[in-house]
Amino acid sequence: xxxxxxxxxxxxxxxxxxxxxxxxxxxxxxxxxxxxxxxxxxxxxxxxxxxxxxxxxxxxxxxxxxxxxxxxxxxxxxxxxxxxxxxxxxxxxxxxxxxxxxxxxxxxxxxxxxxxxxxxxxxxxxxxxxxxxxxxxxxxxxxxxxxxxxxxxxxxxxxxxxxxxxxxxxxxxxxxxxxxxxxxxxxxxxxxxxxxxxxxxxxxxxxxxxxxxxxxxxxxxxxxxxxxxxxxxxxxxxxxxxxxxxxxxxxxxxxxxxxxxxxxxxxxxxxxxxxxxxxxxxxxxxxxxxxxxxxxxxxxxxxxxxxxxxxxxx
Amino acid sequence: xxxxxxxxxxxxxxxxxxxxxxxxxxxxxxxxxxxxxxxxxxxxxxxxxxxxxxxxxxxxxxxxxxxxxxxxxxxxxxxxxxxxxxxxxxxxxxxxxxxxxxxxxxxxxxxxxxxxxxxxxxxxxxxxxxxxxxxxxxxxxxxxxxxxxxxxxxxxxxxxxxxxxxxxxxxxxxxxxxxxxxxxxxxxxxxxxxxxxxxxxxxxxxxxxxxxxxxxxxxxxxxxxxxxxxxxxxxxxxxxxxxxxxxxxxxxxxxxxxxxxxxxxxxxxxxxxxxxxxxxxxxxxxxxxxxxxxxxxxxxxxxxxxxxxxxxxxxxxxxxxxxxxxxxxxxxxxxxxxxxxxxxxxxxxxxxxxxxxxxxxxxxxxxxxxxxxxxxxxxxxxxxxxxxxxxxxxxxxxxxxxxxxxxxxxxxxxxxxxxxxxxxxxxxx
Numbered sequence: 001x002x003x004x005x006x007x008x009x010x011x012x013x014x015x016x017x018x019x020x021x022x023x024x025x026x027x028x029x030x031x032x033x034x035x036x037x038x039x040x041x042x043x044x045x046x047x048x049x050x051x052x053x054x055x056x057x058x059x060x061x062x063x064x065x066x067x068x069x070x071x072x073x074x075x076x077x078x079x080x081x082x083x084x085x086x087x088x089x090x091x092x093x094x095x096x097x098x099x100x101x102x103x104x105x106x107x108x109x110x111x112x113x114x115x116x117x118x119x120x121x122x123x124x125x126x127x128x129x130x131x132x133x134x135x136x137x138x139x140x141x142x143x144x145x146x147x148x149x150x151x152x153x154x155x156x157x158x159x160x161x162x163x164x165x166x167x168x169x170x171x172x173x174x175x176x177x178x179x180x181x182x183x184x185x186x187x188x189x190x191x192x193x194x195x196x197x198x199x200x201x202x203x204x205x206x207x208x209x210x211x212x213x214x215x216x217x218x219x220x221x222x223x224x225x226x227x228x229x230x231x232x233x234x235x236x237x238x239x240x241x242x243x244x245x246x247x248x249x250x251x252x253x254x255x256x257x258x259x260x261x262x263x264x265x266x267x268x269x270x271x272x273x274x275x276x277x278x279x280x281x282x283x284x285x286x287x288x289x290x291x292x293x294x295x296x297x298x299x300x301x302x303x304x305x306x307x308x309x310x311x312x313x314x
Numbered sequence: 315x316x317x318x319x320x321x322x323x324x325x326x327x328x329x330x331x332x333x334x335x336x337x338x339x340x341x342x343x344x345x346x347x348x349x350x351x352x353x354x355x356x357x358x359x360x361x362x363x364x365x366x367x368x369x370x371x372x373x374x375x376x377x378x379x380x381x382x383x384x385x386x387x388x389x390x391x392x393x394x395x396x397x398x399x400x401x402x403x404x405x406x407x408x409x410x411x412x413x414x415x416x417x418x419x420x421x422x423x424x425x426x427x428x429x430x431x432x433x434x435x436x437x438x439x440x441x442x443x444x445x446x447x448x449x450x451x452x453x454x455x456x457x458x459x460x461x462x463x464x465x466x467x468x469x470x471x472x473x474x475x476x477x478x479x480x481x482x483x484x485x486x487x488x489x490x491x492x493x494x495x496x497x498x499x500x501x502x503x504x505x506x507x508x509x510x511x512x513x514x515x516x517x518x519x520x521x522x523x524x525x526x527x528x529x530x531x532x533x534x535x536x537x538x539x540x541x542x543x544x545x546x547x548x549x550x551x552x553x554x555x556x557x558x559x560x561x562x563x564x565x566x567x568x569x570x571x572x573x574x575x576x577x578x579x580x581x582x583x584x585x586x587x588x589x590x591x592x593x594x595x596x597x598x599x600x601x602x603x604x605x606x607x608x609x610x611x612x613x614x615x616x617x618x619x620x621x622x623x624x625x626x627x628x629x630x631x632x633x634x635x636x637x638x639x640x641x642x643x644x645x646x647x648x649x650x651x652x653x654x655x656x657x658x659x660x661x662x663x664x665x666x667x668x669x670x671x672x673x674x675x676x677x678x679x680x681x682x683x684x685x686x687x688x689x690x691x692x693x694x695x696x697x698x699x700x701x702x703x704x705x706x707x708x709x710x711x712x713x714x715x716x717x718x719x720x721x722x723x724x725x726x727x728x729x730x731x732x733x734x735x736x737x738x739x740x741x742x743x
Contacts, residue, residue, distance in 0.1 A: 061408070061431075062411040167570065173575025261577065263720045279712060279719070280408065280715070
């Protein structure tokens, strides 16, 4: 089927100057890209249009459309007393989780790229947090952090660091310590993917460049920063962009561990979106999801722009 | 540049896919066939909360038995039972309605908001006049609210009621050298300090998302406050209420006499801790009694009237749970009527109340239980005096949700600011 079309496409080209054929020929690429365009329109563009539309409607608490609402949902959303804190927290969440994940993953990848006995097993083990359901991981951490009898608290108690029945040991009950633990779990589940991307990157670096560096008498540290890191740039870029989006949109960790509370003290925009919807403010929730969407796009583009600028500066 | 575009495109597609995932499911099925008359098979649905401790699903068994008995007599009507915990009941119902897939029958909290949206049948359209007459009158009155037509009518059909009391562990009181049950807030604080001295949590204060609206009401009533003022206007940020939370912060929470971080603690967890002898005092309903029987506390507890600022509350907090009948599936009406008349029979009401030590909603059951189970008589007699949630106000549901979300912060940060935020939701401003 495809070969036929290709042949006809090729046959058409020389005849282009004659007659009405060119118009048809212009349409020919549609046969290839048409299905993709249809898929994008249906699965990508249409939901975005729906999302934007629903943010301008007045919804009852129970999802009945009560007509147009203009920008009311947005003005209500920006008047929410907790929104400022939520946005700031989302920023901290993304920056800290992605940065720590990247740094730790670079080290982990370096380690796993060495030859050592049992490397295959160790590499398999690294996949575990990735393969496990994020919700289960979050729940298990929640149990391990229980005041009094959680595993982590027992461990810390045995080490003499924290009294496991003291208020401090109620990690998820306080806004700050709860959020820090959630960021730790987010890093934990992001490391496998990132490490594998970096390992894949490390394996594409040819041995010759290292030999050349050796010949020139570069130190190990110098080799890492001047050869390895620059050559890893493409895979680091991919890992970082995907992590930024994943972490930004992450919901289950925070929801399972603290439900975004106490109050809304550990909510990010994604969690707050659900909180608004749960409280019956569907329109506001839709408005926040539009804001969220725009934010992701802006962050990703800004990030790519900055990385690109770095490459040119080299 | 090409890479930039490719990456950006990947990013765009991925985030769009995520955004698409979060949009709601397609609308629910209205395809269940069958007319209401019992000649054609029909399946009706019931969503109900679990009243027992969470590890035992005994409320499910209770409903399942009624359903089995009912289905034996009405082979053409099937009842699909869904259970939820109190913690996620409201979310489950809201989500079902938003997805246009409301259950036919819902048992649990508020009804006023959904009635105002025109989503409910009037009680008189569903249950028989005999069943209606049999409901305890002043509890049935609580089920009245304005419907979508603007007229007042009964939409909530009471299913069970309860009153709240103050429970304390007599064993721990003895250890701590406390002789009398507390009558005032000052007593509670003093006794909690003595209990802390023997290594226990003095008072269990569940202000987390499960039932913070009850704990809030119990404490604010003790200071002459509450949710509405005498003229029926919302008064959540009244000076009395602010003072109540300030007192709780200064006298119980800051000195460490409660469990840590009350804002995140659930009632069911604290009830279990009380039953395990870890907590000395707690507010509870008769539903706590079966949990105590399973715990290590045994019979070493007593319940008294809830302490207020200057003396015990003279009107206990009454809580009524209502059944709402959704009108979204018109062809289920006859089947739902039949089932509800069947389920509200005396024997089932009594069975439920004996199991959970809760109070009935029907007169014949109340009369018989008063003589059969003397322990319940004072609670049944107290029902007419009780203070109730403002549940016939359509704003109560969103307000109650907001209380659950944030009231816990009133004992760790600025009480006035938190209560102002809740008041704003109640008044819709």
